[in-house]
Amino acid sequence: MGKLLWHRILATIPVLFLVSILAFSLVQLVPGDPAVTLAGDSPSDDQIAAIRTQLGLDQPLIQQFVSWLGSVFTGDFGVSLFTSQPVNEAIMQRLPATLSLVVGALVVAVLIGLPLGIIAGSQRGRWPDRIASLISSVSLAAPSYVIGLVLIIVFATKLDILPPSGYVPIEDGIGLWLQQLVLPSLALGLVPAAILARQIRSALIGVMAQDYTRTARAKGLPGRVVLLKHALKNAAIPGVTALGTQMAVVIGSTVLVEQIFGIQGLGDLAYNAALQRDIPVIQGVVLVCAVAVQFINLGVDVMYGWLNPKLRRA
Known part of the structure; x- marks a missing residue:
């Protein structure tokens, strides 16, 4: 059973990595620019540019992803764009x-x-x-x-x-x-x-x-x-x-x-x-739900091993 559980845990790592890419891509998939939304009515180009710099949206995508993923590993999902709550x-x-x-x-x-x-x-x-x-x-x-x-x-x-x-x-x-x-x-x-x-x-x-x-x-x-x-x-x-x-x-x-x-x-x-269009919150919820689904799948695999002893040696 321990071998089966260990294999299933290792199998979740690439899945979670792909989910993290999808969650980060929400910034590009969601219509509109968060900086424009935060800037309010009739913002100037300088105001929008300043907000984009503050959010790190002016950096290359790969650099944004690496920085965001590193923060996620430390338990920091960012701050809400509208409530300023972590x-x-x-x-x-x-x-x-x-x-x-x-x-x-x-x-x-x-x-x-x-x-x-x-x-x-x-x-x-x-x-x-x-x-x-x-x-x-x-x-x-x-x-x-x-x-x-x-x-x-x-x-x-x-x-x-x-x-x-x-x-x-x-x-x-x-x-x-x-x-x-x-x-x-x-x-x-x-x-x-x-x-x-x-x-x-x-x-x-x-x-x-x-x-x-x-x-x-x-x-x-x-x-x-x-x-x-x-x-x-x-x-x-x-x-x-x-x-x-x-x-x-x-x-x-x-x-x-x-x-x-x-x-x-x-x-x-x-x-x-x-x-x-509060992107950090959406990203955080997507990641938490993805981890929850992986735990559910892990529980299903454990149940398989309990119901069918042959699978414990798989």
Whole structure:
């Protein structure tokens, strides 16, 4: 397992380097000149030139990239062009809310998707399978922001049992923290839950038809033991793959969900920075999200090694 983990960690280095190039290139890709935006209305050429010199935009691109990358390695993501707040400080202030959302979506996906997939795969062609498949299809048909709006209308406006927006830090009380996270976590987690359910169902049907599961049933083992001990562990590998991929999508979806639920997280920070063309903030958020995705992929690889011992020697 240690060898597998070490290889995967080394493989993330070139990926993160490519992401850093992409994040730095945002300066060139975003329309407009940050210096002109900062200069205000009707700036003179001298004012714009002075701001470009202050930001280092008058230097060659390679020199700008090397200087920026060196600062990133020391934990310095720069300063916001509009608030003058250090970017790493702004990210650390917003990170707990987004992290709570992503973890909440993961919990929703596992608690809903895994049982649905097991029920559908073990009851193939029967009414539990049809109901589970229907629930999965409905969840896949609506994007997360639509699900979020429906949840607000039903549970916050009509039933008035959950808050429609906002975020409470966990240090202010676990109960309040969980209460605020229920609706946005459902909005983010239902689509991954549906995809996980479908993957588990498909893999479980295939595994249950294998010779070793038939042999286990022929020996008189209870169906529940065959399902949970012999079949599910092998069927879980495609589900882990799907869930890891969807968690990367969830991180991107937080931009919309945080806007809908009024949560000041990384998605909200990136959205406002994009509107203001605040390049250092955008670069910092992109890098943090890229590192988070790499950690998710690393977790998926560890799960592979646990589920399939053969991969530990790969």
